[in-house]
Amino acid sequence: MDFTLILFIVLAAVAVLTAIGMLVSRNAVYAALFLVLNFATVAIFYLMLGAPFIAMAQVTVYAGAIMVLFLFVIMLLGAEKLPKGGVLPWQRPLAIGLAAVLLAEAGYLLFQRIQMTTELAGPGLEVNSVEAVRTLGLALFNQYLLPFEVTSVLLLVAMIGAIVLTKKEKGEA
Amino acid sequence: MLLSEVTNTGFFNLAPWIIFSPVIGLLVNIIYGGRMGEKAIGWLASAASGLAFGVSVLLAVSLSGVHGEAQVVLFADWIRIGELNIPWNFRVDTLSVTMMLVVSGVGTLIHIYAIGYMHEDVRFKNDLGRYRRFFVFFNLFIVMMMILVSGDSYLMLFVGWEGVGLCSFLLIGFWYEMDTLGRPSWANSNAAKKAFIVNRIGDLGFILAAMTMFWYFGSLQFGEVFAQAEEIAAHQPLVMIAITLFMLIGVAGKSAQIPLYVWLPDAMAGPTPVSALIHAATMVTAGIYLVARSAPLYVTVPNAQYIVALVGAVTALCAATIAVGQYDIKKVLAYSTISQLGFMVAAVGMGAFAAGMFHLVTHAFFKALLFLSAGSVILGLERGHHHLAHHGKSEMPAEAAPTPPKYGHGSSSHNEAFDPGDMRNMGGLRKTMPVTFWLYLIGSLALAGIFPLAGFWSKDEILADAQLHYPLVYILLTIAAFFTAFYMGRQNWMVFFGKARHDAAAHAEESPKIITVPLMVLAGLSILGGALNLPYLHTFTHWLGYTLGGEGAEVVAEGAAHAVEAAPWYVLGGLNLAVAGLSTVLALAAIYISWILYGRKPLTHGQIDPLKKMLGPIFTGMERKWLVDEIYWALFVDRYVDVSRFLADVIDWRFWHDWFHDKFIAGTYNWLSNIALDKVIDTRGIDAFFNGLGEMTKQASASLRRLQNGFVRSYALAVLFGVVVILGYLLIR
Amino acid sequence: MLPLTYYLVISAILFVLGALGVLIRRNPLIIFMSVELMLNAANLAFVAFARSFDVLTGQIFVFFVIAVAAAEVAVGLALIVVIFRTKHSIDVDLMSSLKG
Structure with missing residues (x-):
């Protein structure tokens, strides 16, 4: 377990958790804040992949400009929360099921068909x-x-x- | 063979412009004419025709540059079916160039004349819009005539042949809803139809000739046909006779020969420039051109030649006698035209192609002059009539003008229409219209064959040639020449001398310059035209000889003996003094007799023709045109109408329509459709099937409709579903 | 260094979560955020592949994606504002008719 792997696991956990947080938070402001965190972790992934410019662009454009715009609109409209209840009862279970199938397919593709376990060449953070x-x-x-x-x-x-x-x-x- | 050689040098490439330029003229007039003034329309049309003349002159000059060798200018592929290949080529040789020069030259002068004439004509008849139409038709005529004379095959010639027929029809019926006096009537359009139908009969002959020719010669190209002429004539003389005689029917139709001449007098219903251009100077000479063009065919069958010559001579005499009894100024000229065409046909029939063509050219000059001057006279009378109507006073004695007619043609209340073309209304115009008088006199003398005007030389050349080999033709033609001089004398005395027999004649006004100047040019040509082919010089004969065989044949046929045989007409004799003297004496005598009858004691108003007193029924016969129209009517038209009526009433209506269609076919069909098809097959079979299909579609769509619930998220779900399925398919594939 | 697959797995997870967000949320703002998440997942895959094959094209493409995303967000948010102004709500389930 070298430093990079630990860093990766921590960041991955943060990225997935913040994405789920965005998904489930009822308040749109929270969702936006989760997303900011998510973008920041992705920016660090970019740094690890040797793309410092993209990482900086990610932070300034996404985490900065775009999310500020989102927050601005949320507050402008006062629409951070919607009333409960929906007209499409089957939507959520179907969507979750399909998403699970899609994830399974992606996993199958990544681990069974491609099997690119070779390490990435060249410098990363360095x-x-x-x-x-x-x-x-x-x-x-x-x-x-x-x-x-x-x-x-x-x-x-x-x-x-x-x-x-x-x-x-x-x-x- | 010289003819088949294809050369594209010099100005010959310009040949298509003889057609393009009038086409452009007429297109511009069709498209933009509505926004152009009368002057612009008329001058544009004239310029288009004039350009064609300029090109023709260039072609003639180039042609003399290559010593009259025939040129074929390739233009376009026209018909190509299997072995049959008929290109649209322009044939430029001395014969066709001569025709081009006459058509475009005289045509241009008449165009210019028409600018002035139609300006007044459309006003007398109250329809200014037809001015443009007239010039479009006129240019179209030049186009068609040029196609006719420049074609390199019988088929191309036929295209022009039909085209000029169409233009003739359109222009005879130009004022289609009135008669010649402007009263509402179908007289003019009936005249147009008559011309068209009679010409159709002639065209049938042409088509038969062309088809026979194609069957035996395998081609319609001039060069290829003429090359085989002697061979076919030697082996199948009957074929050759059939072709030439069928062609004679076509000639009789187009060039107004017995028995198909009857349309030409009626064709005078068209405006006078039309009569001059189409029915005197150019179109009607197409038949003569055809015979001259087919000279290599005709010379192989002397019997057919003799028939042609006889037809021409009889027509010449017959029409000349009718002309004597006419009162309408244009009708006299019309019969005179038929008679002169008879001279030409007789000439080309005898094989005297150069003489015939020579007469064609000079006749174009002086007959155009005569017609146009007659138009000027008519316009002068119209003006006088107009003048009277506006001033409403009569200076003539009451019995001379019982009711001063009102101006305004085309009104049905106008019972006693004034006829400005009737010579009995004229008289004394020498003083009121002096320019026209002198011009008319020149034309008349040229036509009568008085030395040294153009008609003298050309007519005497025909007579001299006839006298050599065909005594009967010679006698007929000489008598015809006598009558020619007589009726022209009669006409001149009646129109220009004596005293005015009508108010309008007394107040006639001279025509403007636009009308008289072209006439002066034509008068000059009528005087000097004879110089084309003076005895001993024979410029014109040599010129045509390049094409028609004379000199060319000598070169080709190796040996003088054969040359004479190939072209027996190629006689370069001097002036036959006996013939010329006799015809001149006869002409002078005729004029003298006409003076005794009409000049010494001029006709007064209402007086019957002095000749009628002397000749009685014979004159009535002349006046009634020997009742040919009536005989044709009784023999052919009535019978034809009877047959048509029988076919229409009995065969078509009663049998075909009432019984066969209504009872048999419609009845059976009704039964079949009602009982068998409608009740059984349609209702129970087809309807049931398609109704069921429709019901199924309705139900299926009703259930499918529920998928379209309008929620964006449902659609997004569907998209994701699609993605999952496609990805799954790609993975397990 | 880490294998390419690790990054691709994270990318796939984030993408699926984004798609799920689009499908189950009714708030168009959050739907938009989910779309951004999906774009990010794709970007991550691009950069990882670019690193793997040692080419620059992947990064360039990510750059353009970021620019397009910015444009899209601007227009999308403007649309949401307009819709809110007319309907006084932004629930996407309320927008089920073709009339405005």
Whole structure:
């Protein structure tokens, strides 16, 4: 049991538990907070996999910006809790059953068919962060320049769309 | 063989433009004409025709550059079925170029004339919209005529042949809902139908000729047919006679020869430029062109040639006599046209192809001139009539003009319509319309064959050729020439001399420049046209000789003896003084007689024709056109109507419709459908099956409908279910 | 170092939990969060594979996924706000008719 394995097990436990917490918490604010924790653990997984830039992006964009947006909307609407009861009684047991089957299939696939138990090569946590980010940046601005620019257009469109959608129409207010 | 050689040099590639340019003209007029003024429409059409003339001139120049060698300009594949291959080629040789020049040249002048003529005509008849239609038809006619003369096969020629027939029909019936005087009637459209149907009879002959030709020659291309002509004639002379005589029927239809000439006088119902262009100068000469084009076929069967010549000569004389008894200015010219076409047919029938074509060209000049001048006269009278109606006063004695007619054609209340084409309404126009008078006089003298106008040279060439080999034809034609001079003299005296016999004539006004200038050009050509083929020079004969065999045959046929045999008409004689002198003397005598009858004591209003007193029933016969129309009516049309009526009433209606269709077929069918099909098979079998099917679908869909509950989460569950199933399938596969 | 499979197992578990969240929760906000969780699971698998095969493409793709997720959240939350404004509730089960 070396340090990495212990770290992995702890983080995995936290990730799964926070995901379940998000799933079951009745209050949307709690769910959002669980999710923040979950994202943070995933960010550490990224670091362990030698992807420091993605880890930082995960923390700033997901755990930071997106979740803040979520919390903001929850509080704006005051919709952290919904009244009990539902119109679809069979939905939950069916969903859980199907999810179990899906998980079983995934496990079967991972352990029986692929069997990739070989350890990952190269440095993990020990990676040269500056060099890794530099490599990623070069690829992004050379090979993937066009998709990168298209992404900016996508964000602009999303922004305009959000503004147009939430804008009150004339005479409505 | 020279003809089959395909050369694309010089200006010959321009040949398709003789068709394209009028096509463009008519398309522009169809599409944009509505937004263009009258002037623009008319000049555009004229320019399109003029461009075709320019191209024709270029072709003629190029042709003389290659010493008249026939050129075939490849244009497009037309028909290709198995062995049969008929391309659309343009044949440019001396004969076709001559026709192109006449068609587009005279055509352009008449286009220009029509700008002025139709301007007034549409106003007299109260329908300005037809101005554009007229020029579209006119350009279409030029297109079709060009296709006719430039085609390289009998089939292509036939396309043009039918096309000009169509244009003729459209233009005769141009004012289809009125008669020539503008009164509501179907007279004009009946005339158009008559022309079309009579031409159909002729076309049947053409088709039979073409089919026979294809059967025995295996081709319709000129070059291939002519190459085999002598061989086929030697082995199967009857085939050759059949082809040439069938073709003669076509010629008789198109060129108005006995027995199919009856449509041409009625065709005068069209506007005057139409009469000039189509029914005098160009379209009706298509038959002569056809015979000349088929010269290699005709020269192989002298018997058929003799029949053709005789038909032409008899037509020439017969029509000339009828012309003497006519009162309508255009009818006289119409019969004169038939008569002159008879001259040409006789000429080409005798094998005097150059003489026939020469007369065709000069006739195009002076007959177009005469018709157009007649149109000018008619317009002048219309103007005078108009003038009277507006001023409402009569300077003539009361008995001369009992009721000053009101202006306004087309009104049914107008009982006694004024006929501006009736020569009995004219008289004295020499003073009111001096320009037209001089032009008409030139045309008349040219037609009468007075030295040195164009008609003299061409007519005498025909007579000289006839006198050599065909004495009977010569006699007939000479008499016809005498009558020609007589009726032209009579017409001139009646129209232009003496005193006005009607108010309108007294107030006639001269036509504007747009009308008279083209006439002056035509008059110049009528005077100088004879220079084309002067005796001893024979420019025109040499020119055509390249195509029709004369000189070319000498080169090809190795040996003078054979050459003479191949082209017996190729006689370059001098001026036959006896023939020329006799015909001139006869013409002068005829004019003198006409002066005695009509010039010395001019007709007064209401006076009967002096000739009628002298000749009595004979003149009535002439006036009534020898009752040919009535005889045809009694012999053919009535019988045809009887047969049709029998077929319609008895066979079609009573037997076919009442019994066979209604009782037999419909009755049986009703029984079958009612009892057998409807009650048993349909209701119990098919209906039951499909109703059951529908019921099943209804029930199935009712139960499936429950799946669509509208909850997003249910749909998401369905998606997950699908994912699980597909993944499962992929795993256990 | 750890085998690739470990990360893939975590990725699969997180994905299934996210899918379950989408299916059993009625609050669209939490449904959205679950969708984000699923995206994260996929991202984790991408980065793990990128590490395994020692290529950069996986990381680049994750970068784009994050950008798209941000856009999606912005538009999705705007939609929720609009729906709340008209229905005065955000329960997805109440949105079962085609009319707005």
